[in-house]
Amino acid sequence: MTAFDRIERHLPELIDELAAAAIPDYFDTMLQDTTKARQRPAWSALERWLPMGVVARPLPILPVPWRLLAIVALVGLVAAATAVYVGTRPRIPAPFGPARNGVLIIGTADGDIVSVDPSTGTTTALIGGPTIDAGPYFSNDGQRFIFDRGASASGPTRSYVANADGSDVHELLPAGRALNWFEWSPSSDRALIIETIAGKKRLSIVDVANGRSTRLGLELDVQAAAWRPIHDEIIVTAAAGDARTFWVVNADGSGVPRQIPVSPYAINEPTLSPDGTTLAYATWEPTALPGRIRVVDIDAGGDHAITTVDGDGAIWQSPQFSPDGTHLLVYRFIATSGSDPGGAQLAIMDAADGSAITMGPVSENPQPAAIFSPDGTKIVADYPALHATWRFDADGQNGHEAPFSAIGGAGATWQRVAR
Amino acid sequence: MDQRELVERAQRGDRDAFAVLAGAFVARLDAAARLILRDHELARDAVQEGFLRAWRNLPTLRDPDRFEPWLRSLVSRSCIDVLRRRGRRPIEVELTPFDGPAVSDMASVIADRELLDLALRRLTPEQRAVIVLHYYLGMPLPDVAAALRIPIGTAKSRHHRSLALMRVAIDARPEASTSPVVGGQLA
Numbered sequence: 044m045t046a047f048d049r050i051e052r053h054l055p056e057l058i059d060e061l062a063a064a065a066i067p068d069y070f071d072t073m074l075q076d077t078t079k080a081r082q083r084p085a086w087s088a089l090e091r092w093l094p095m096g097v098v099a100r101p102l103p104i105l106p107v108p109w110r111l112l113a114i115v116a117l118v119g120l121v122a123a124a125t126a127v128y129v130g131t132r133p134r135i136p137a138p139f140g141p142a143r144n145g146v147l148i149i150g151t152a153d154g155d156i157v158s159v160d161p162s163t164g165t166t167t168a169l170i171g172g173p174t175i176d177a178g179p180y181f182s183n184d185g186q187r188f189i190f191d192r193g194a195s196a197s198g199p200t201r202s203y204v205a206n207a208d209g210s211d212v213h214e215l216l217p218a219g220r221a222l223n224w225f226e227w228s229p230s231s232d233r234a235l236i237i238e239t240i241a242g243k244k245r246l247s248i249v250d251v252a253n254g255r256s257t258r259l260g261l262e263l264d265v266q267a268a269a270w271r272p273i274h275d276e277i278i279v280t281a282a283a284g285d286a287r288t289f290w291v292v293n294a295d296g297s298g299v300p301r302q303i304p305v306s307p308y309a310i311n312e313p314t315l316s317p318d319g320t321t322l323a324y325a326t327w328e329p330t331a332l333p334g335r336i337r338v339v340d341i342d343a344g345g346d347h348a349i350t351t352v353d354g355d356g357a358i359w360q361s362p363q364f365s366p367d368g369t370h371l372l373v374y375r376f377i378a379t380s381g382s383d384p385g386g387a388q389l390a391i392m393d394a395a396d397g398s399a400i401t402m403g404p405v406s407e408n409p410q411p412a413a414i415f416s417p418d419g420t421k422i423v424a425d426y427p428a429l430h431a432t433w434r435f436d437a438d439g440q441n442g443h444e445a446p447f448s449a450i451g452g453a454g455a456t457w458q459r460v461a462r
Numbered sequence: 463m464d465q466r467e468l469v470e471r472a473q474r475g476d477r478d479a480f481a482v483l484a485g486a487f488v489a490r491l492d493a494a495a496r497l498i499l500r501d502h503e504l505a506r507d508a509v510q511e512g513f514l515r516a517w518r519n520l521p522t523l524r525d526p527d528r529f530e531p532w533l534r535s536l537v538s539r540s541c542i543d544v545l546r547r548r549g550r551r552p553i554e555v556e557l558t559p560f561d562g563p564a565v566s567d568m569a570s571v572i573a574d575r576e577l578l579d580l581a582l583r584r585l586t587p588e589q590r591a592v593i594v595l596h597y598y599l600g601m602p603l604p605d606v607a608a609a610l611r612i613p614i615g616t617a618k619s620r621h622h623r624s625l626a627l628m629r630v631a632i633d634a635r636p637e638a639s640t641s642p643v644v645g646g647q648l649a
Contacts, residue, residue, distance in 0.1 A: 062493035
C-alpha cells in the first residue's frame with residue numbers, strides 16, 4: 044500500500060481535519076451586511092413557476108459551452124478566410140517534374156506573342172505592337188514569361204518579362220545590358236543570367252521584380268547555368284577549349300565549385316533530370332561516331348554512354364529530359380559527308396538504356412526545336428527549315444503537322460499549371 | 463424549530479432565522495472556500511458573496527428542504543467567480559493550524575494531513591473544487607457538476623485526474639518509502 048492509498052481511504056476525514064472549520068471572524072459583519080439587502084420577490088424567479096425537479100436537482104441540460112462555441116466559431120472563420128484566400132490565389136505547380144498543361148504560347152512571324160490552342164490553332168494575342176517580340180519562355184511556376192524585344196527582326200534585342208496573360212510588361216535589366224543566357228529559378232522570382240562584361244561571360248542572379256543582380260564570383264568561362272532541381276545548387280557549364288566542363292556551385296556562389304567527372308569531349312549545355320540526380324549531355328568525339336549521349340550521376344559519378352552504335356553513322360545531340368525523367372528527347376543527325384552533320388530527325392530515347400525511336404520528318408538546318416508538354420504526354424516541335432510545326436505523342440507516335448507555326452526554332456513555351 | 467421552518471421564515475424576510483441558518487453552515491463553507499482558494503481574503507469574499515446571493519434569492523427557492531445543497535452551490539459558484547475575477551495567478555497560504563481530536567497515532571495523522579495539503583497544492587483551483595465539494599462537503603458528483611456549472615463528464619474526468627495528480631504528488635516524493643508510481647498511471 045502506498046502513502047496515497049492510505050490517505051485515499053481516509054480522504055474525507057483527513058480533509059475535514061485539514062479544513063479545521065470554525066465560525067469565521069467576519070461572520071457577524073457579513074450577516075449584517077447581507078441582510079441589509081432587499082430580497083427578490085418570490086414571483087420574480089422563473090424557477091418558482093417551473094416543476095420542482097428543475098430547481099431541486101441538477102439541470103438536465105448541460106450549460107451552454109460559450110467558450111467552446113466561440114473557439115469553434117473563430118476556427119471556422121479562420122478556415123473560411125483561409126479557404127477564400129487560397130481559392131483566390133493561383134495554384135502554383137512544383138518547379139520540376141510533371142505538371143498540368145497550361146497555355147502554349149508562341150512567337151509569330153508577325154513579331155507578336157500569342158497563346159495558341161494546340162488542337163485547333165486558335166490564337167489569342169498576348170504581346171503585340173510594332174516591336175518584334177519573340178522567344179517566350181515560361182517560368183517554372185507558370186505565372187510569367189520572359190521574351191526578347193527588338194525594333195526589327197535583325198537588330199539587337201532586349202529582354203522583357205510579362206505576366207502569363209501578357210500584362211505588366213517590364214524590362215528585365217536596366218538599359219544597356221544584354222543577356223547571353225537566362226534560366227528561371229525554381230521559385231521563379233529570380234533568374235540566372237549570363238552577360239558579357241569586358242569580353243568575359245559573367246554569371247549573375249537577378250531579381251526579376253526589380254532587375255537588381257548579384258554577380259557570382261566564379262573563375263570559370265561560364266557558358267550556361269541552371270538550378271539543380273531539389274538541391275540548393277547551380278550546375279554551371281564552362282568552356283574548356285572546344286569542349287565543355289560541368290560544375291556544381293552553391294546557389295549563392297559561395298564555396299569552391301566541384302567539377303562533375305564527365306567525358307573530355309562534352310559539348311553544349313547539359314540537361315538535368317527532374318529529381319536533380321542525373322546530368323545527360325552530348326559529346327563530339329574525334330572518332331567515326333562523334334556524337335553520343337552520355338549520363339552521369341552528379342554526386343556519385345559513373346559517367347557512361349547510353350547511345351548504341353548503329354549502322355548509318357547517326358550522331359546524337361541536344362538531349363532534353365522528359366518531365367518524369369524517364370526519357371530524353373534528342374536530335375539524331377545523319378551525316379551526309381564525313382563528319383559533317385546533315386539532316387536531323389527527332390527521337391525519343393530511353394534514359395536508362397539509350398534505345399530510341401525516331402519521329403517526324405527529316406529536316407535540314409536550322410535544326411528543329413522541340414519541347415515536352417508539362418504533363419509529359421505530348422511533344423511540340425518547330426521545323427524552321429520546313430516552315431512547319433508538328434505535334435507528337437510523347438512515345439513518338441501519332442505525329443502530324445500542327446495547325447499553327449512558331450518562328451525561329453525557339454518560339455514555343457508551355458505553361459506549367461498545378462495538377 | 464427545524465431547518466425547514468427556519469428557511470420558510472427566512473424566505474419571508476426574517477433576518478434572525480437567516481442568521482441561525484447561516485451560523486449553522488458558515489464554518490464548513492468558509493473552510494471549503496479556503497481549501498479551494500487557499501487564500502483567506504478570497505475565501506471571505508466568496509463566502510460573503512454566496513451568502514448575499516442566498517439571502518436575496520431565498521424567496522425564490524421552492525423546496526425549503528433543499529436549502530443546504532442550494533447554499534453549497536451558491537458558495538461554490540462564488541469561489542469560481544472570485545477566481546475568474548482574480549485571474550489565474552497562483553494563490554498559496556497556510557491553512558489554520560490543526561486543532562483536531564486526539565488519536566492514537568497522532569504523528570501519522572499529522573504526516574498524512576501534511577501530505578494531503580501538499581497534494582492539494584498541486585491541483586488547480588477547479589480541480590480542488592471538485593475534491594473539496596465531493597469529499598469535504600459530501601456532494602455527489604452530479605451535484606458537484608451542477609454547482610460548478612460543468613458537464614458531469616467533465617466533473618468525473620476532473621475528479622479522476624485530480625486523484626491521479628495527488629497520487630503522483632504523494633507517492634513520487636523522493637522520501638516515499640512505498641513502491642514508486644508506475645508509468646501510465648495518469649492515463
